[in-house]
Amino acid sequence: MPAIELIGVKKAFGEIQAVNDLNLEVPQGICLGLLGPNGAGKSTTMRILTGQSIADEGTIKVLGMDLPEQAKFARARMGVVPQLDNLDVDVTVEQNLAVFARLYRAPSVPEAVDRALEIARLTDRRKDSVGELSGGMRRRLLLARGLVHDPELVLLDEPTVGLDPQIRTQLWTLIDGLRTAGSTILMSTHYIEEAERLADEVAVMTAGAVIARGKPADLIKEHAGARTVEIYGPPHELEEHRDRFNTAGVSVRAAGPAIAVLAAEDAPRELIPDHAVDRAASLEDVFVKLTGEDAE
Amino acid sequence: MSEVVTTRGRTIRIRRFDRAAIGAVMSREVANFRTFWKGTTFNSLLDPTIYLLAFGLGLGTTIVGDVEGIPYVQFVGTGMVATAVIFSSALPAMFGTFVKYHFQKTYDAILATPVDTEELVTAEALWIALRSGFYGTFPIIVTFFFGLPPEPTMVLIPLFCFVTAFGFASFGIAVAAKAQKIDQFNYVTTTCITPLFLVAGTFFPISGLPQGAQVVAQFNPLYQLVELVRGAAFGFESVDVLRLVALIIFSLVLWRLAIRFMTQRLID
Numbered sequence: 023m024p025a026i027e028l029i030g031v032k033k034a035f036g037e038i039q040a041v042n043d044l045n046l047e048v049p050q051g052i053c054l055g056l057l058g059p060n061g062a063g064k065s066t067t068m069r070i071l072t073g074q075s076i077a078d079e080g081t082i083k084v085l086g087m088d089l090p091e092q093a094k095f096a097r098a099r100m101g102v103v104p105q106l107d108n109l110d111v112d113v114t115v116e117q118n119l120a121v122f123a124r125l126y127r128a129p130s131v132p133e134a135v136d137r138a139l140e141i142a143r144l145t146d147r148r149k150d151s152v153g154e155l156s157g158g159m160r161r162r163l164l165l166a167r168g169l170v171h172d173p174e175l176v177l178l179d180e181p182t183v184g185l186d187p188q189i190r191t192q193l194w195t196l197i198d199g200l201r202t203a204g205s206t207i208l209m210s211t212h213y214i215e216e217a218e219r220l221a222d223e224v225a226v227m228t229a230g231a232v233i234a235r236g237k238p239a240d241l242i243k244e245h246a247g248a249r250t251v252e253i254y255g256p257p258h259e260l261e262e263h264r265d266r267f268n269t270a271g272v273s274v275r276a277a278g279p280a281i282a283v284l285a286a287e288d289a290p291r292e293l294i295p296d297h298a299v300d301r302a303a304s305l306e307d308v309f310v311k312l313t314g315e316d317a318e
Numbered sequence: 319m320s321e322v323v324t325t326r327g328r329t330i331r332i333r334r335f336d337r338a339a340i341g342a343v344m345s346r347e348v349a350n351f352r353t354f355w356k357g358t359t360f361n362s363l364l365d366p367t368i369y370l371l372a373f374g375l376g377l378g379t380t381i382v383g384d385v386e387g388i389p390y391v392q393f394v395g396t397g398m399v400a401t402a403v404i405f406s407s408a409l410p411a412m413f414g415t416f417v418k419y420h421f422q423k424t425y426d427a428i429l430a431t432p433v434d435t436e437e438l439v440t441a442e443a444l445w446i447a448l449r450s451g452f453y454g455t456f457p458i459i460v461t462f463f464f465g466l467p468p469e470p471t472m473v474l475i476p477l478f479c480f481v482t483a484f485g486f487a488s489f490g491i492a493v494a495a496k497a498q499k500i501d502q503f504n505y506v507t508t509t510c511i512t513p514l515f516l517v518a519g520t521f522f523p524i525s526g527l528p529q530g531a532q533v534v535a536q537f538n539p540l541y542q543l544v545e546l547v548r549g550a551a552f553g554f555e556s557v558d559v560l561r562l563v564a565l566i567i568f569s570l571v572l573w574r575l576a577i578r579f580m581t582q583r584l585i586d
Contacts (some may be wrong), residue, residue: 035586069586073585074430074585074586075585094434095321097431097432098323098325098332099325102427102430110346110349110424112350113349113352120345121345121346121349122427122431124338124341125343125431125432126431126432127330127338127432129328151353172326173325
């Protein structure tokens with residue numbers, strides 16, 4: 023039985039079709055990265071999975087339970103880590119955790135709190151109010167709050183958005199620990215590196231639907247080949263290079279101050295200038311190719 | 319209806335309307351309240367004292383003598399219970415609810431756990447009503463120092479306050495659920511809350527108003543509360559049972575309305 027099963031799910035907000043015929047299956051015990059640009063429908067999908075948003079159409083099963091009818095019961099077995107910090111800042115670290123241990127009906131609140139404090143490595147700060155913690159500690163606490171009841175399924179909604187690299191690395195270590203321990207994780211993110219490092223599989227989502235799915239290495243091989251070359255230069259030169267590659271039927275994308283030639287190993291050698299930078303193809307190449315160059 | 323959920327080798331019984339969920343949400347309120355209870359308690363004691371000094375002693379010793387056979391300071395003191403109840407229930411419910419769903423996103427976090435909107439709203443209203451039931455008695459305690467004789471029936475006053483406050487807390491939650499901006503509460507305060515507490519028989523008897531206004535006042539839950547409190551202080555009448563029933567109905571209707579509106583607000 024898959025941990026999550028979405029079949030033909032649709033959800034619109036007025037004129038906006040946030041989720042559009044979404045099909046997604048997450049097997050138990052893996053970390054699936056839901057990768058997509060802003061507005062792709064990732065957060066709406068997360069809300070549908072907790073029953074906080076009701077789909078207009080489609081079948082939704084979480085841990086074998088039908089949603090939205092059994093959403094409350096399914097939520098007892100899953101933990102949710104939100105994108106935004108919504109901790110209670112005036113109360114202590116352990117009080118924050120204790121409240122959620124009760125909300126999740128943990129059999130022993132003190133034990134659940136102690137375990138969560140260990141996960142967040144905040145045992146020595148348990149009596150401090152949340153307002154006294156650093157940004158990184160607060161994010162670790164937010165993660166631990168969603169794990170206080172030792173859930174089978176963890177939903178991480180953009181877990182490291184807006185964080186500096188040190189804090190992000192700390193959280194990645196925690197998330198990787200969860201994955202290693204066998205929890206099923208669905209992690210929405212628009213950070214490619216995050217998905218590449220943590221996810222066993224990646225589902226690329228855009229315009230409310232999954233358009234590609236697979237292991238990061240397989241997706242790269244399938245959509246971006248083995249090598250990418252980046253060509254730097256003034257805009258008019260880049261435009262000329264781009265036209266030449268397009269005429270030759272080679273996939274090219276904008277890459278900031280450069281253009282990136284995908285599957286460069288198959289591109290005619292004479293089109294690649296000497297100053298081009300050769301590198302291994304990445305998930306970013308796949309992401310931009312599949313979701314388009316224009317951001318919302 | 320309940321379901322036994324098995325997770326990681328342990329079983330949890332989750333009911334459709336679960337006391338454990340309500341208790342858990344209230345435990346969050348208690349934890350937060352412990353950080354600001356001193357200020358709230360100070361206000362709740364000082365406000366009726368100031369009002370009693372200004373209206374009770376000021377007016378009572380200079381302009382107004384007895385009202386309906388009751389010394390004016392005691393008339394105001396017992397009426398002040400209604401003021402304490404509405405200001406410690408409707409206003410915190412309105413502002414607190416709006417802040418929690420709009421700014422702090424607290425309800426998003428709670429609704430990601432096995433708690434539904436019905437339990438969430440019930441817990442919030444219950445907590446406010448409990449607080450209000452407690453703080454609603456403060457004007458009575460202050461009035462003891464102004465000569466109000468204690469009566470055994472006064473032990474019912476916290477109950478009357480609780481029932482009324484539950485209704486007004488639900489009212490506040492329902493209003494917050496419909497509000498788009500926090501400024502909109504000004505309209506509700508001016509057009510609804512202020513008239514309700516002014517025409518509750520707190521500072522002057524309703525019997526002095528025109529007949530039409532007296533009829534309208536009968537639909538004011540605060541007026542019914544004031545009458546019940548004065549009944550507890552100076553002797554009940556048989557009609558007081560109907561007043562209590564009316565307050566219970568008022569609270570239950572507003573409770574269901576608050577759940578409905580909050581569900582519309584929080585579940586999209």
